[in-house]
Amino acid sequence: xxxxxxxxxxxxxxxxxxxxxxDPLSPYEKQSLKKALEERRNEExxxxxxxxxxxIIYDYVTNQGQFS
Numbered sequence: 792x793x794x795x796x797x798x799x800x801x802x803x804x805x806x807x808x809x810x811x812x813x814d815p816l817s818p819y820e821k822q823s824l825k826k827a828l829e830e831r832r833n834e835e836x837x838x839x840x841x842x843x844x845x846x847i848i849y850d851y852v853t854n855q856g857q858f859s
Contacts, residue, residue, distance in 0.1 A: 793825075799841070800824055803848035824848075827857060 800821075801811035816824070824847055831843045851858045 796825060796828065796844075797821065799844045800828075800848065803844050804852070807848070807852045809852075823858065824851060827851075 797816075800816070804811055804816075827847045827850070828843055831847060832838075832840070835843070849855075
């Protein structure tokens with residue numbers, strides 16, 4: 792499951808110009824994004840996983856929420 796989530800995060804980041812193949816996420820970034828995703832899924836369990844990933848990445852690249 793972790794590889795699937797990391798792939799989804801990487802694909803979402805690509806929309807904002809970050810290619811994780813050439814500029815990989817640091818262990819801290821991975822941990823922070825996965826934690827934020829887990830929290831979001833617990834808060835809104837009926838929401839689609841893809842929507843959660845998109846929201847988390849948007850917050851991350853715009854320095855909102857726990858990432859600021």
